[in-house]
Amino acid sequence: MSIDDRRGAVGPPAETQRPLSAVRLFGGGVSGHEARMGLLLVTPAVIFFAVFMLYPFLSAFWYSFTSWDLVGPPRFVGLRNYVRLFQDEDFWNAAKVTAYYTFGLLVPMLPLSLLLAMLLDRKLRGRAFYQGVLFAPAVLAAVVVSMIWRVVYMPQGGLYLLFTAPFGLTNIPWLNDVHWAMPALIIVGIWKNVGYYMVIFLAGLQGISPTFYEAARVDGAGTWQQFRRITVPLLRPIMLFVAVVSMTKAFQGFTAAYTLTGGGPADATKVLPLLVYENAFSFNKMGYASAIAVIMFLVLLMLTLIQFRTLRPEV
Amino acid sequence: MRQRQFWSGTLIHLCLIVASLLIALPLVWMVLTALKTHQQVFTEPMWRIPAEVQLGANIAQVFKLIPFWRYFSNSLIVATVVTVGGLYFSTLAGFGLAKYRFPGRNLIFAVIVATMMIPFIVIMIPEYIIVRRLGWIDTYAGLTIPFLISSFGIFMLRQAFLTVSDDIIASARIDGAHDLRVLFQIVVPLNVPILVSLAILRFLMEWDTLMWPLVVTNSTRMRTLSLGLAIMQNDRYGADFPTLMAAALLAIAPVVLLYAFLQRYFIKSVASFGLKE
Numbered sequence: 174m175s176i177d178d179r180r181g182a183v184g185p186p187a188e189t190q191r192p193l194s195a196v197r198l199f200g201g202g203v204s205g206h207e208a209r210m211g212l213l214l215v216t217p218a219v220i221f222f223a224v225f226m227l228y229p230f231l232s233a234f235w236y237s238f239t240s241w242d243l244v245g246p247p248r249f250v251g252l253r254n255y256v257r258l259f260q261d262e263d264f265w266n267a268a269k270v271t272a273y274y275t276f277g278l279l280v281p282m283l284p285l286s287l288l289l290a291m292l293l294d295r296k297l298r299g300r301a302f303y304q305g306v307l308f309a310p311a312v313l314a315a316v317v318v319s320m321i322w323r324v325v326y327m328p329q330g331g332l333y334l335l336f337t338a339p340f341g342l343t344n345i346p347w348l349n350d351v352h353w354a355m356p357a358l359i360i361v362g363i364w365k366n367v368g369y370y371m372v373i374f375l376a377g378l379q380g381i382s383p384t385f386y387e388a389a390r391v392d393g394a395g396t397w398q399q400f401r402r403i404t405v406p407l408l409r410p411i412m413l414f415v416a417v418v419s420m421t422k423a424f425q426g427f428t429a430a431y432t433l434t435g436g437g438p439a440d441a442t443k444v445l446p447l448l449v450y451e452n453a454f455s456f457n458k459m460g461y462a463s464a465i466a467v468i469m470f471l472v473l474l475m476l477t478l479i480q481f482r483t484l485r486p487e488v
Numbered sequence: 489m490r491q492r493q494f495w496s497g498t499l500i501h502l503c504l505i506v507a508s509l510l511i512a513l514p515l516v517w518m519v520l521t522a523l524k525t526h527q528q529v530f531t532e533p534m535w536r537i538p539a540e541v542q543l544g545a546n547i548a549q550v551f552k553l554i555p556f557w558r559y560f561s562n563s564l565i566v567a568t569v570v571t572v573g574g575l576y577f578s579t580l581a582g583f584g585l586a587k588y589r590f591p592g593r594n595l596i597f598a599v600i601v602a603t604m605m606i607p608f609i610v611i612m613i614p615e616y617i618i619v620r621r622l623g624w625i626d627t628y629a630g631l632t633i634p635f636l637i638s639s640f641g642i643f644m645l646r647q648a649f650l651t652v653s654d655d656i657i658a659s660a661r662i663d664g665a666h667d668l669r670v671l672f673q674i675v676v677p678l679n680v681p682i683l684v685s686l687a688i689l690r691f692l693m694e695w696d697t698l699m700w701p702l703v704v705t706n707s708t709r710m711r712t713l714s715l716g717l718a719i720m721q722n723d724r725y726g727a728d729f730p731t732l733m734a735a736a737l738l739a740i741a742p743v744v745l746l747y748a749f750l751q752r753y754f755i756k757s758v759a760s761f762g763l764k765e
Contacts, residue, residue: 208588211589211593213584214667215581217637218637225618225634225637232617289507307507308755314695315714316698317717321514323732334534368511372758427699431702474605
């Protein structure tokens with residue numbers, strides 16, 4: 174029996190307060206069919222979300238209150254993981270390293286993305302070409318990007334010498350020095366993502382009607398004033414979007430640290446996701462690792478809320 | 489006035505050329521390194537193409553060191569299954585949420601939107617435990633099924649389907665088309681661009697992902713390309729730069745080819761994703 178055959182089988186009561194569109198869509202009074210069909214359509218997604226999103230999400234909190242090495246059942250230990258966490262130097266180090274990476278990446282990159290977008294937001298010969306080149310690293314797998322940068326960062330004979338040798342800087346141990354390792358990862362992050370956010374900014378800029386700028390010019394506003402008074406306020410929703418997305422991604426950044434430095438040297442690049450991974454899958458401390466992950470979630474939630482507060486479009 | 493415009497135009501081009509060069513240089517460097525022998529990386533002048541190009545030998549070395557095609561096809565299988573399967577179920581759910589009324593609809597939609605806020609790192613450990621209980625460690629099921637449906641996809645498709653006029657759907661129904669036919673013959677064809685955008689984004693994301701394959705596989709034959717290459721560079725081959733670059737070249741060749749032809753769509757998919765909020 175097809176879904177359609179069942180339609181007429183339901184004898185629905187008179188439907189007076191149903192909105193017109195629904196009545197027109199499904200013929201007067203087939204609410205039984207409409208409801209069942211709607212439920213049928215969303216059922217796979219609902220089951221999926223229950224099993225692979227909500228249940229894991231709630232379990233993460235539960236595991237964070239347990240001690241569990243995957244042998245036997247988890248043992249409830251109350252807040253012990255959290256207490257230990259706040260006394261754990263490795264955790265505080267990872268928190269600092271993550272903050273360094275996140276802000277070290279976003280603070281130079283996002284203005285750069287916006288600047289490039291503004292340069293491209295006009296009639297320009299070669300525009301598609303520039304855009305194509307600048308966006309290209311975004312389509313490469315992060316692991317491959319790490320491989321490429323390994324060769325850029327070769328202390329001897331690496332591409333970086335092109336920029337540092339004129340200043341007498343050679344033999345820089347990019348990936349093996351406590352002070353160089355994080356800047357090295359940040360440069361990789363900027364290279365990979367600057368074009369990605371540029372494209373999003375550019376889409377936003379092109380949504381701003383040129384008449385605003387024309388009117389401002391007639392009133393004698395300079396470039397800076399146009400930027401302050403037109404571009405920034407009208408771009409706010411996009412800025413909020415970019416800020417939230419880029420921070421969420423950078424905060425969870427794992428691949429570059431895992432592949433290029435392995436968290437070293439001396440934990441100088443051991444970001445929080447790496448710490449979670451290590452505790453869970455190298456030391457089998459599922460409870461402790463879950464506690465770190467839960468803290469990460471709460472911090473990210475807080476940061477996102479702050480971003481919504483500060484960047485919310487002014488009405 | 490005109491002269492000022494000329495100078496500002498030149499300046500803009502200059503900035504963009506410098507930026508493009510900075511982005512392109514590491515890629516050129518990758519190709520150059522893949523042409524050299526390990527020795528030549530350190531002895532030859534930086535920009536000289538070696539007299540005897542070593543690319544063939546370096547690629548042969550890649551195939552000797554790692555089961556490259558196995559990794560590659562694993563990635564292809566995983567990314568394709570997640571993209572196509574995910575899109576299919578997201579389409580069904582998006583349609584249901586946009587065009588049907590049923591009890592609990594708003595709650596379901598709200599929960600789906602809320603799960604967009606859950607970072608992967610939080611659910612990773614429980615997800616691993618579920619997959620272990622199901623016996624899916626080191627299987628394609630373990631690699632794909634937990635990521636089949638994305639809340640983002642459902643959200644975007646629901647928004648897109650809302651804009652399909654009810655009249656079109658109603659007239660199709662009067663002509664006797666049943667629900668799934670309405671969806672796949674009328675609603676879906678009207679929304680091809682958004683579906684293509686979502687597919688591109690999803691595919692790139694899955695092609696890229698490292699952490700989950702790292703957690704959920706343990707045999708060499710189940711590694712995805714990202715994982716295989718990550719392990720290769722952290723292995724003793726990490727310092728064999730020409731081989732590494734030959735592998736990188738092989739890995740990005742298909743993506744770069746696709747990008748060269750479909751650049752517009754790649755960029756559009758990212759741009760639209762920003763605009764729809």
